Amino acid sequence: DGGITQSPKYLFRKEGQNVTLSCEQNLNHDAMYWYRQDPGQGLRLIYYSQIVNDFQKGDIAEGYSVSREKKESFPLTVTSAQKNPTAFYLCASTRQGAPTGELFFGEGSRLTVL
């Protein structure tokens, strides 16, 4: 079955450490996105990529980095520069030609900074 796989589901990090969250999709979707969700707030866009080897900053890109070397993969690195990294991170993708807004999400990665 096609879908989006995020790993790890749960991650604990000490302050000052970088961590990388994996996102892999086998839906053959061109566009991929990273969102962050905090309690009581709407999802906020971190980065997005429309094609391989290209990506753009979203609304809250500071302290994060991404790469898009393969169509299937869009990993997110949470760097030590991110001041409040504890959150639920969601990767999403959409097929070309679909109405913007019809997103498929992975199951999410829950990051806790100790």
Added chain:
Amino acid sequence: RKEVEQDPGPFNVPEGATVAFNCTYSNSASQSFFWYRQDCRKEPKLLMSVYSSGNEDGRFTAQLNRASQYISLLIRDSKLSDSATYLCVVNLENQGGKLIFGQGTELSVKP
């Protein structure tokens, strides 16, 4: 003022009840609208798009009121399995298709 606002709830209703959620948006250039469902500690899933003429999918009806800048979701004959958080999403097509998510409305259906 937030770009997309929802009543966070929770809405506590008995099985079989009809419940309605509203979502207001501030940008009049918003072009397309969606409702997502998110179960506790899970990922959001698209429930339905909202069309200008309104649309229905089984027990769910979505409506758009451009003049008053709100969309609504009506759930009839609610089931225990409808318990979730419902997210309103607005597409600002004049900003390159930027999506704005509401914070969600929590629904709890009780036996």
